[in-house]
Amino acid sequence: MGPGARPGTHHGIHLVRSVERADEVDALAATLDAAGDGRVGVSGVLGDLNRTASVVPVPASAARWGFRWDEQDERSEWWWPQGITTSADRGAGEEYDGRRIVCTSWYSQEVEGRNLGSRITFVDVSDSAHLRYRHVLLVEAYRDPVGAHDVRPVKVHAGGIVWHGDHLYVAGTSRGISTFHLDDIMRVPRGGDRSRLGTGKGWFGYRYVLPVRFTYDGVAADGFEKMRYSFLSLDRSGPEPRMVAGEYARHGLSTRLVDFAIDPATSLLRVSDEGHARPLSLSNDGVEGMQGATVVGGTWFVTASAGRFLRGSLYVGRPGAFRRRRWVLPVGVEDITYWPSRDELWSLSEYPDRRYVFAMDRPRWV
16 A cells, blocks of 8 residues: 555454344335335436436546536535446446446435435436436335334435445445445335335435445444544455545544455455454555545545635545645545546536536546
């Protein structure tokens, strides 16, 4: 990992895999199926895209191409975009159902006393002249006191996401990482028999939901500060993929970078017999304000924001030896990912009326 890294498999922090919520997820799917819908997976969402994005110039010198959301999403004070991954991260080719897909995450701020949790968005970027997308609400399935099946929102910051195999990983800051199986995406019925469903207050009117399967909970040994999983990405530089995670921080807080092994056969984090995932490496040499990091051939690319009014910067190199590309990114820049066949870095920005998803030519910044 470079200067500041400590090789090995134990650094006082690790992740503990929780019990899988298969029974709750299956019961919810069966109930929705009985009401007329149920599991539809990513294909079901891609066949029902209902919003339109627009290709626009992005106000940042690093951006080669980009788009904006529709007017409602562009201006929303409720939902804030954060993480990014693509169908290229899946591991089985770079498309899904023959389409090139960008997937982003959003978290909900509290508005009028309501917090809607977090959601993901699938954008079909196969045809740049016709960009379509749809939101999917992240939920936790449960059974209410009277036995009806219901959901509650997954309230995490969702600052970074990784789509690998059939799984989606969502960063949850100090809580760790939430894990979803994308085949579990379910369509909520508009009619039919809803007698076995709960009050519906946790659905918030969404047509599609994705229930959490399990979590990797963040743990720290005595004398160690608990890791904040602010963002995630995929590193394909070695013989096996790794998941990169890091901490957003200002004012002297830690800016650690870690990575974990991914089992390519399952697309899950490698864990011990006790269900513990330990970092392969750890560096204390991140940068202040970093919002995302990805690794390409051993070179790190880190996005860093500078508040609501100043443009962001791109840091390139290795932890402890980064070169800063000052103010080449949009205001409010967030997460970053890599698209190998296009040799592009992809990122996004968060502030209302200045929300962009954009691609950068990676070789230009090496």
